[in-house]
Amino acid sequence: MRLSHISYSNLKRRRGKTLFSVASLAMGVAVFVALQAISGTLQSDLAHQLDQYGANLLIVPKSDSLSLSYGGITVGQVGLGQQQISIDSLVKIGEIHDADSISAVSPKVVGAASTQIGDVLVVGVDFAQEFSLKKWWNLTGRRPSGPSEVILGSEVASKLAKAPADAFQLGGTQVSVAGILAETGSQDDQAIFLELSEAQTLLNMPGQLSLIEIAALCTTCPIEEIAAQLSQAIPVARVTPLKEAVATREAMTERLATFATAISVLVIIISSLVVLTTVMSSVNDRTREIGILRAIGFRQSHVAKIILIEAVIVGLLGGVTGTLLGYLGYNAGINILAADAASGLSLELIFWPIVVAVGLAVFASTPGVIKATRLEPVEALRVL
Amino acid sequence: MSTLVKAQQISKVYQTGSVTTTALQEVDLSVSKGEYLSIMGPSGSGKSTLLSIIGGLCQPTQGLLEVDGFNVYDLPGEKLADYRREYIGFVFQQFQLIPYLTALENVMLPLVAAGRTEKEQVAAAIEVLEKVGLKDKVHRLPSQLSGGEQERVAISRAIVNKPPLILADEPTGALDSQTTEEILELLAQLHAEGQTIIVITHNPTVADSADRVIRIIDGKIVD
Numbered sequence: 001m002r003l004s005h006i007s008y009s010n011l012k013r014r015r016g017k018t019l020f021s022v023a024s025l026a027m028g029v030a031v032f033v034a035l036q037a038i039s040g041t042l043q044s045d046l047a048h049q050l051d052q053y054g055a056n057l058l059i060v061p062k063s064d065s066l067s068l069s070y071g072g073i074t075v076g077q078v079g080l081g082q083q084q085i086s087i088d089s090l091v092k093i094g095e096i097h098d099a100d101s102i103s104a105v106s107p108k109v110v111g112a113a114s115t116q117i118g119d120v121l122v123v124g125v126d127f128a129q130e131f132s133l134k135k136w137w138n139l140t141g142r143r144p145s146g147p148s149e150v151i152l153g154s155e156v157a158s159k160l161a162k163a164p165a166d167a168f169q170l171g172g173t174q175v176s177v178a179g180i181l182a183e184t185g186s187q188d189d190q191a192i193f194l195e196l197s198e199a200q201t202l203l204n205m206p207g208q209l210s211l212i213e214i215a216a217l218c219t220t221c222p223i224e225e226i227a228a229q230l231s232q233a234i235p236v237a238r239v240t241p242l243k244e245a246v247a248t249r250e251a252m253t254e255r256l257a258t259f260a261t262a263i264s265v266l267v268i269i270i271s272s273l274v275v276l277t278t279v280m281s282s283v284n285d286r287t288r289e290i291g292i293l294r295a296i297g298f299r300q301s302h303v304a305k306i307i308l309i310e311a312v313i314v315g316l317l318g319g320v321t322g323t324l325l326g327y328l329g330y331n332a333g334i335n336i337l338a339a340d341a342a343s344g345l346s347l348e349l350i351f352w353p354i355v356v357a358v359g360l361a362v363f364a365s366t367p368g369v370i371k372a373t374r375l376e377p378v379e380a381l382r383v384l
Numbered sequence: 385m386s387t388l389v390k391a392q393q394i395s396k397v398y399q400t401g402s403v404t405t406t407a408l409q410e411v412d413l414s415v416s417k418g419e420y421l422s423i424m425g426p427s428g429s430g431k432s433t434l435l436s437i438i439g440g441l442c443q444p445t446q447g448l449l450e451v452d453g454f455n456v457y458d459l460p461g462e463k464l465a466d467y468r469r470e471y472i473g474f475v476f477q478q479f480q481l482i483p484y485l486t487a488l489e490n491v492m493l494p495l496v497a498a499g500r501t502e503k504e505q506v507a508a509a510i511e512v513l514e515k516v517g518l519k520d521k522v523h524r525l526p527s528q529l530s531g532g533e534q535e536r537v538a539i540s541r542a543i544v545n546k547p548p549l550i551l552a553d554e555p556t557g558a559l560d561s562q563t564t565e566e567i568l569e570l571l572a573q574l575h576a577e578g579q580t581i582i583v584i585t586h587n588p589t590v591a592d593s594a595d596r597v598i599r600i601i602d603g604k605i606v607d
Contacts, residue, residue: 002502380442
């Protein structure tokens with residue numbers, strides 16, 4: 001017979017208390033696993049969504065003349081009508097090392113063209129890429145289907161008094177309104193959008209681009225690294241990572257992680273206190289038994305080992321059960337939240353909670369161990 | 385016969401708050417190897433305190449206890465636990481078996497502490513359980529045994545390590561007269577095999593079965 005047999009037999013005899021300890025620890029571990037996994041998945045999901053939600057990189061020509069602001073963001077020094085980015089740059093963007101992380105590339109030419117109300121900001125875009133980049137665009141009408149069709153920003157539409165299917169003169173060319181944007185609160189409200197090649201002709205900028213907006217999926221890659229690769233690929237351009245978007249994403253995901261960790265730690269502390277109380281109560285109940293063992297020659301270390309082995313068994317059972325329950329909770333939670341990102345469960349999230357559960361059970365048993373080993377045999381027995 | 389236990393001027397004083405209780409007063413006692421000694425006395429006379437001091441469970445306030453030639457309470461730290469394991473076999477009142485271990489496992493306990501192999505533990509435990517007539521009940525829990533059988537298990541646990549000294553505290557206190565006789569026969573058999581035994585009892589029948597009887601009153605040996 002080994003000391004572990006005594007531990008095991010005691011746990012078996014005290015099924016109720018053992019189950020209570022295991023259940024308490026399992027609950028803590030389950031909450032920890034579920035919250036951490038859900039938080040991981042939501043972070044990944046959120047990052048994924050934010051990555052797709054607008055551009056996080058801007059490529060503009062290197063210049064030292066005029067300042068250009070677009071979308072409320074100052075993108076650098078750009079000389080309109082001066083040095084422009086060649087449309088060939090789009091090919092180079094597709095050749096950078098982290099090209100797979102780029103979800104949308106939206107090239108633009110920006111300029112002014114005359115209308116019945118005077119000069120208006122004209123933006124030439126690749127509509128497919130632009131709609132992919134600006135998922136918040138709410139269109140009345142339809143997307144343009146031909147080179148002479150345009151989309152009007154809400155303010156321009158109002159000033160031009162145009163509705164979908166209306167036609168008007170833009171820089172001497174007849175265009176028709178395919179759709180009108182709902183108010184965005186950005187500079188898009190004051191712009192007329194038309195097909196890139198058409199805008200290049202209209203603005204007399206053949207083969208040139210004013211800027212390129214890029215959405216990079218940077219859940220697993222640093223945005224600065226992609227910016228550096230783009231700078232190297234297009235030396236004439238200045239690549240600006242939109243740190244605000246990245247910082248927002250990081251702040252949101254960090255807040256989520258902090259919340260999940262705080263709740264997990266709280267539940268784990270409560271579970272540990274329950275285990276501590278149960279072990280102390282168990283030691284109190286077993287005072288006489290410990291006295292018997294000490295009287296027949298068990299050393300303090302023997303008694304300590306018996307209680308610690310019990311803690312390890314409870315910790316293992318609680319850890320494994322908790323991880324399984326946590327996994328089930330995670331699945332249920334993720335179904336409710338309908339997150340579709342990659343699973344937040346990892347091997348670490350299975351292995352470490354079990355190790356932590358055992359560690360906590362041992363830690364929570366320490367006061368009980370100290371109390372048990374300090375019991376004087378004769379006082380414990382109270383019979384001699 | 386050589387002396388196994390030698391107690392000199394042993395006193396034990398308990399202090400509870402401002403209340404001082406003297407359990408033993410300058411007790412001298414000598415027990416020879418192979419002797420069967422019975423200690424009688426009324427409740428609170430100090431006989432249990434004397435037994436616990438001899439058993440290494442309770443340090444005397446003053447005095448010297450020598451067992452097999454060494455001063456027991458000079459032993460450092462955990463050596464006192466080793467002394468209890470190697471020199472003493474306790475038979476407690478109410479048997480004091482571990483309720484969730486079988487008879488066999490209860491008897492194996494001192495051997496577990498001694499670090500014996502599992503094979504040695506089982507062989508030694510089976511041997512003593514056979515000796516006390518419990519061969520067929522080794523796998524029963526204490527709750528599945530009668531009082532007399534539990535006492536036999538307790539005695540088996542006390543002797544399995546072959547300690548030089550058995551200390552029994554009211555070993556028949558919870559037994560009927562017939563079972564008491566059986567236990568006395570068992571103790572007599574152990575004594576006949578050379579075992580040194582000290583028994584505390586209220587029961588004159590038990591006391592009379594010993595070689596020598598001493599009486600303690602108010603912490604002093606009176607005869």
